[in-house]
Amino acid sequence: MRRYLAVALSAAVLAAVSACGGSSPEEPGTDASGPSKVTVGVIPIVDVAPIYLGKEKGFFSSRGIDLELVTAQGGAAIVPGVLSGDFQFGFSNITSLMIAQTKNVPVRIVANGAASTGVPGKDFGGVAVAKDSPITSAAGLAGRKVAVNTLKNIGDTTVRESVRKAGGDPAGIEFVEIGFPDMPAALESGQVDAAWVVEPQLSAVKAAGGTVIASNFTDTAPNLTIAAYFAGTKLIADEPELVKNFTEAINESLAYADAHPDEVRAVLSSYTKISEEVRTALILPKWPTEVNRASLATLAALGTTDGIFGDAAPDLGKLLP
Amino acid sequence: MKPLLGLAGLGGFVLLLEVIPRAGLVPSRYLPPAAEIAVALGGELADAGFWAALRDTLSGWVLGLLIAAVAGVVLGLLIGAVPVLRELTASTIEFLRPIPSVALIPLVVVLYGASLQSKLVLVVYAAFWQMLVQVLYGVRDVDPVADETARAYGLGRAARIRHVLWPTALPYVMTGLRLAAAVALILCVTGELGIGAPGLGARIAVAQSSGAIPDLYALIVVTGLLGVAINVGARAVERHALRWHQSVRGEAAV
Numbered sequence: 374m375r376r377y378l379a380v381a382l383s384a385a386v387l388a389a390v391s392a393c394g395g396s397s398p399e400e401p402g403t404d405a406s407g408p409s410k411v412t413v414g415v416i417p418i419v420d421v422a423p424i425y426l427g428k429e430k431g432f433f434s435s436r437g438i439d440l441e442l443v444t445a446q447g448g449a450a451i452v453p454g455v456l457s458g459d460f461q462f463g464f465s466n467i468t469s470l471m472i473a474q475t476k477n478v479p480v481r482i483v484a485n486g487a488a489s490t491g492v493p494g495k496d497f498g499g500v501a502v503a504k505d506s507p508i509t510s511a512a513g514l515a516g517r518k519v520a521v522n523t524l525k526n527i528g529d530t531t532v533r534e535s536v537r538k539a540g541g542d543p544a545g546i547e548f549v550e551i552g553f554p555d556m557p558a559a560l561e562s563g564q565v566d567a568a569w570v571v572e573p574q575l576s577a578v579k580a581a582g583g584t585v586i587a588s589n590f591t592d593t594a595p596n597l598t599i600a601a602y603f604a605g606t607k608l609i610a611d612e613p614e615l616v617k618n619f620t621e622a623i624n625e626s627l628a629y630a631d632a633h634p635d636e637v638r639a640v641l642s643s644y645t646k647i648s649e650e651v652r653t654a655l656i657l658p659k660w661p662t663e664v665n666r667a668s669l670a671t672l673a674a675l676g677t678t679d680g681i682f683g684d685a686a687p688d689l690g691k692l693l694p
Numbered sequence: 695m696k697p698l699l700g701l702a703g704l705g706g707f708v709l710l711l712e713v714i715p716r717a718g719l720v721p722s723r724y725l726p727p728a729a730e731i732a733v734a735l736g737g738e739l740a741d742a743g744f745w746a747a748l749r750d751t752l753s754g755w756v757l758g759l760l761i762a763a764v765a766g767v768v769l770g771l772l773i774g775a776v777p778v779l780r781e782l783t784a785s786t787i788e789f790l791r792p793i794p795s796v797a798l799i800p801l802v803v804v805l806y807g808a809s810l811q812s813k814l815v816l817v818v819y820a821a822f823w824q825m826l827v828q829v830l831y832g833v834r835d836v837d838p839v840a841d842e843t844a845r846a847y848g849l850g851r852a853a854r855i856r857h858v859l860w861p862t863a864l865p866y867v868m869t870g871l872r873l874a875a876a877v878a879l880i881l882c883v884t885g886e887l888g889i890g891a892p893g894l895g896a897r898i899a900v901a902q903s904s905g906a907i908p909d910l911y912a913l914i915v916v917t918g919l920l921g922v923a924i925n926v927g928a929r930a931v932e933r934h935a936l937r938w939h940q941s942v943r944g945e946a947a948v
Contacts, residue, residue, distance in 0.1 A: 417900045445808045445890035459807035554902040646906035
């Protein structure tokens with residue numbers, strides 16, 4: 374018995390020590406001979422398909438980058454991961470990055486992430502209502518319950534703009550925070566009157582008889598940039614060569630993804646569980662290689678109007694590459 | 695007889711799961727019938743990624759439970775045996791114990807990101823209190839007459855812990871271990887779900903965000919079966935460790 378205890382105790386101490394210390398990842402790019410290991414925090418959604426495709430195509434390995442993709446649950450876990458050095462790069466929506474910037478979190482965009490298709494009614498995200506809903510346009514959302522995945526973020530800001538553009542008053546909208554996966558059920562059961570959904574939930578809502586009444590991305594700005602890849606400012610200062618290579622690899626991946634939608638649909642099966650039927654039919658985002666600065670300025674202005682940045686206003690010069 | 699009844703109960707539940715969506719009481723889009731879940735489960739079992747996730751979850755569970763158990767027993771014996779310490783810590787323990795581990799998620803994410811460490815903090819925090827409180831009860835249960843007798847016979851501190859305190863506390867320790875084992879599994883999966891640390895929970899999250907409902911339920915079934923297996927295992931360990939104890943001996947005699 375005593376020996377067992379001793380073994381268990383030493384194992385526990387070892388575990389505790391390793392848990393406290395935390396094995397810091399290999400410093401990327403320090404070893405000139407081999408490829409540098411790069412870990413990127415992403416969300417398991419359609420928007421990040423290009424980076425998976427680019428990895429498969431060798432766009433990263435050809436530049437000496439050994440890419441590892443880690444799926445985190447939402448941007449809330451990715452920014453801390455980048456700051457703590459667990460991830461060298463991360464993927465996040467633009468408004469979240471602006472919120473981080475106004476709080477002086479040291480991050481900067483290094484490459485474009487995903488953009489609206491720019492086609493009203495045919496975008497990868499939109500405001501949807503359930504079958505038989507009396508609401509037929511964004512103007513009808515005034516005073517209604519609308520689901521967004523995160524309050525005080527890109528969802529409510531752009532939905533309000535849709536309502537303004539349609540001539541309605543966004544002041545009375547009651548926004549409710551519901552995760553994207555739960556939105557189709559929330560719509561169908563009448564918990565909410567409308568929901569801002571993105572693919573693949575958009576397909577699910579349509580399959581259940583729902584309709585898209587507004588395209589909040591295209592209402593906000595033409596070809597709105599929705600998300601981007603970013604890094605900590607320390608990495609950008611210390612490893613300019615690595616960041617440059619990563620940006621080039623991402624840009625090649627984005628361009629390739631935009632030109633080969635069928636391969637994008639195929640690669641989705643490698644990191645999501647989206648059914649084949651939905652994969653072949655869903656609306657893909659656009660993946661331009663340039664961040665649309667004008668659309669970012671619009672998002673910043675809307676966010677400031679809605680008061681999501683507190684007293685500050687985002688300084689885009691500090692956020693853009 | 696008992697296992698048969700248990701199986702019958704489980705069979706009834708599966709049947710219910712098959713009938714409710716088929717009858718349209720719940721749209722099958724959101725709760726697929728049992729047969730569809732079974733097909734999805736087969737698909738999971740054939741997927742190497744599933745086994746990697748299972749390994750990640752179980753290794754987090756084992757490690758977390760081990761740390762919590764050792765820390766709970768050592769600190770519990772220490773605090774329980776020294777009256778001053780017990781007075782000092784009683785209110786603090788009562789204050790910290792009800793804090794749900796899940797409330798620590800934002801904190802651990804900032805500290806450790808989506809990693810095994812994050813998961814371990816949650817698991818250890820939840821399981822540790824289960825252990826500690828049981829050990830404290832166990833120490834309090836020592837028969838003063840037995841302790842005095844041992845003192846009178848000149849047994850030293852170590853010998854008294856070995857022959858009086860430990861046998862008294864062991865049933866409580868085992869109860870704590872059983873509770874902690876279940877809690878550790880729940881927190882492991884919840885942590886993976888909330889943080890995205892690799893494991894069954896993260897796989898559940900991916901199925902959720904992909905709208906793969908049958909897969910989602912298949913993984914939930916796996917988690918449930920793990921819970922059953924852990925409980926059965928914990929009871930077996932308990933019976934083995936306490937085979938000298940009257941509660942277990944009594945069971946065997948009947």
